[in-house]
Amino acid sequence: MTRDGLDNPRAETGTGMGTDSTAFPPGTFRPAPGRAKAARMLLAQTRTEISLTLRHPEQTLLTLLIPLVLLVGLSTLELGMLTPPRVDSVAPRILALAVMSTAFTGQAIALGFDRRYGVIKRLTATALPRWVLIAGRVLAALSVVALQTVVLSATAFALGWHPSPSGALPGVLVLVLGTLAFGAGGVLVGGALRAEIVLAVANTIWFLLLMGGGLAVPARHLPGPMTAVADYLPSGALARALTACTVGDTVPVSSLFVLLGWGVLAGALAVRTTRVS
Amino acid sequence: MEPDADRAAVRAQGLSKRLGGNLAVADVDLSLDRGEVLALLGPNGAGKTTTVEICEGFLRPDDGRVRVLGTDPFTQGHRLRPRIGVMPQGGGAYPGVRAGEMLRLLASCCATPLDPEWLLATLGLSEVRSTPYKRLSGGQQQRLSLACALVGRPELVFLDEPTAGMDAHARNLVWELITALRSDGVGVLLTTHVMEEAETLADRVVIVDHGRVLAAGTPTELTSGEERGRELRFTSRPALDLEPLLAALPEGCSAWESRPGQYLLRGDIDPQTISTVTAWCARHGVLADELRLGRRTLEDVFLDLTGRELRS
Numbered sequence: 001m002t003r004d005g006l007d008n009p010r011a012e013t014g015t016g017m018g019t020d021s022t023a024f025p026p027g028t029f030r031p032a033p034g035r036a037k038a039a040r041m042l043l044a045q046t047r048t049e050i051s052l053t054l055r056h057p058e059q060t061l062l063t064l065l066i067p068l069v070l071l072v073g074l075s076t077l078e079l080g081m082l083t084p085p086r087v088d089s090v091a092p093r094i095l096a097l098a099v100m101s102t103a104f105t106g107q108a109i110a111l112g113f114d115r116r117y118g119v120i121k122r123l124t125a126t127a128l129p130r131w132v133l134i135a136g137r138v139l140a141a142l143s144v145v146a147l148q149t150v151v152l153s154a155t156a157f158a159l160g161w162h163p164s165p166s167g168a169l170p171g172v173l174v175l176v177l178g179t180l181a182f183g184a185g186g187v188l189v190g191g192a193l194r195a196e197i198v199l200a201v202a203n204t205i206w207f208l209l210l211m212g213g214g215l216a217v218p219a220r221h222l223p224g225p226m227t228a229v230a231d232y233l234p235s236g237a238l239a240r241a242l243t244a245c246t247v248g249d250t251v252p253v254s255s256l257f258v259l260l261g262w263g264v265l266a267g268a269l270a271v272r273t274t275r276v277s
Numbered sequence: 278m279e280p281d282a283d284r285a286a287v288r289a290q291g292l293s294k295r296l297g298g299n300l301a302v303a304d305v306d307l308s309l310d311r312g313e314v315l316a317l318l319g320p321n322g323a324g325k326t327t328t329v330e331i332c333e334g335f336l337r338p339d340d341g342r343v344r345v346l347g348t349d350p351f352t353q354g355h356r357l358r359p360r361i362g363v364m365p366q367g368g369g370a371y372p373g374v375r376a377g378e379m380l381r382l383l384a385s386c387c388a389t390p391l392d393p394e395w396l397l398a399t400l401g402l403s404e405v406r407s408t409p410y411k412r413l414s415g416g417q418q419q420r421l422s423l424a425c426a427l428v429g430r431p432e433l434v435f436l437d438e439p440t441a442g443m444d445a446h447a448r449n450l451v452w453e454l455i456t457a458l459r460s461d462g463v464g465v466l467l468t469t470h471v472m473e474e475a476e477t478l479a480d481r482v483v484i485v486d487h488g489r490v491l492a493a494g495t496p497t498e499l500t501s502g503e504e505r506g507r508e509l510r511f512t513s514r515p516a517l518d519l520e521p522l523l524a525a526l527p528e529g530c531s532a533w534e535s536r537p538g539q540y541l542l543r544g545d546i547d548p549q550t551i552s553t554v555t556a557w558c559a560r561h562g563v564l565a566d567e568l569r570l571g572r573r574t575l576e577d578v579f580l581d582l583t584g585r586e587l588r589s
Binding site: 023024026027028029030031032033034035036040041043044045048051052055056113114117118119121122124125126127128129130276 | 333335354355358359360361363365367368369370371372373374378381382383385386387388389391425427429430431432453454457458460461462463
C-alpha cells in the first residue's frame, strides 16, 4: 500500500515548532527495541520513587515531621506516664510510627493517586517488568525508612537515648520486616480503591493503629481491653519488637508472627484486588 | 508462522469486548503492517480506546483473535511491551514528576533509547524539563506522552488521540513525526476523531461507531465510491425549485438541498455542469455563494456513516 498520490504533509505543515529544523533524517526512528539490564531499570525506578516521596510536602509531613514532633514532645513533656529517661520508651515506638507512615499510609496514598493518574498503566506499557515496578517501590520505601531511622535516632540520641548496642542488628531486621508487612497493607488499600477513598481510609487506619497499637501512649496505659488488642495489631507488634531490641531483650517471637501474619494476609489479598487503574 | 508474519504489525479478527454490560467492541477486524499508518476514526465512545487497549494487552477480548508483532498481547505482554510504544489517552505520569525525569525513567528501561534531551528539544519541551507534570499545559503533557512512547525505538506505536488538546504548531509537528516514523518502518496505529488527521496521515482508515467497523480502506477508496468522488456545493436562498436544474443536468448527476440554503450536486461533474448551475441561479436571480467544487471528503463519508446527530 502506498500513499504516493496523497499530499506530503511535511510540504504543507511548515517547519514545526522547534528552533532547529524538525526535518527528521531517514533512520532517526529506525526500530531498535529492547529491554535495559534489570539492575539499571531497578535503580532508575527506585531513584524516581525516592525523589518523588521526598519532594512531596504532605509525605514529608507524614514521614518525618509528625514522628519528629512526637519524639521530641513525648520525650521532653512531663505527662506522668513514663519514668525518665522517657526517650528510651518513646524512641522505639516512634520508629514504629515512622515505618507505618511510610510503608502503609504513604505507600497507599501514592499508589492510589498513581493509579488515578494512569502512572501504573503507563509504566506497565513499557519494557519495565512488573517485578521491577514492585521491587522499585519496596526498595524506595526501605530507603525512606532508613533515612527516617537515621534522622529519628540522631534526634533521640540528642535527647539522651541509650539503646542497647546488641539490639542494632535485630532492630534493623525488625524494621525491614515491619516495612514489608506495612507495605503489603499499603498496596492492599492503595491498589483497589478510588484515590479519595484511599486518602480517607489510609489516614484513618494510620490514626487507629497509632492509638490502638500504643505508639503515642504506651499500650499498658490504654483502657483495659485495648491493652490486650495492641499486641495483635501490626503497629503494636512492631513497637513491642523494636522496644525489645533497644533494651537488649530477645525479640518476642509472637510479635514477629503477628507482623508476618498481617503482611502475608494483606499481600495475598492485594495480589487479587490490585488494579492498574 | 503466518506467511506475512515479518511484515505484520497487527492482525485482529472478530474482536469483541463487553464492558459494563455494553458491547464496546463488536466483531472488529484490523490489519496493520510495519511502515504503515492505520487510523481508527470514530466519534467519542465508538470503541477506539477499547480496541487499542486490547491490542496493547491491557484487555482480553471476549471473542476474536489478535496477534501483535506475532505475539498474543494479553498473555505474552512481557515479550511484546519492550517492542511497542504506547501513548495512552490523557497522559499517564506521576503528578509530581518532572518532565525530563519521567522521560529519563522510561529511557532507562530501554536497551538503546533515543536521547531524551534530543526528544525534549524536538517536541519543544526543553524549557519545561524541570516542571512538574501536573503544571504542564494539556498540550505539553500530550507531547511528553508522545516522547515517552517513542523513546525506546519501538517497532510499533499506539497513539490514542495523539493531537488532542494540541495547538496547530504542535499538531503539525506530531504529523511530521508520524510521517517520519512511517518511513523508518515503524507501524503506527492511531485513533482520532479529527478527519483531517486520518486523511493526511493514514494509509488505511477504519471507521468505527458503536464498537463496529462501518467502513475500511484507504482514504482514496473511502472518498471515491459510487458517486465518482466529485461534488459541487454552494449556498443560496433556501427552497429554490430544483426541478428545472435536475432536468438540465446530464444523467448520473443528482442535486439536492442538504440543509436549508445549502445545495449539493454529486455525479459526473464537468465544466458544462457548472455552467448549467450558474444559469439556473441566474434564472432565479440569486448568486451561487461559496461555490466549491471538490472531492468528497472523509468527513462526508464519516458523517454519512455515523449519522449527523450530535452526541454527548
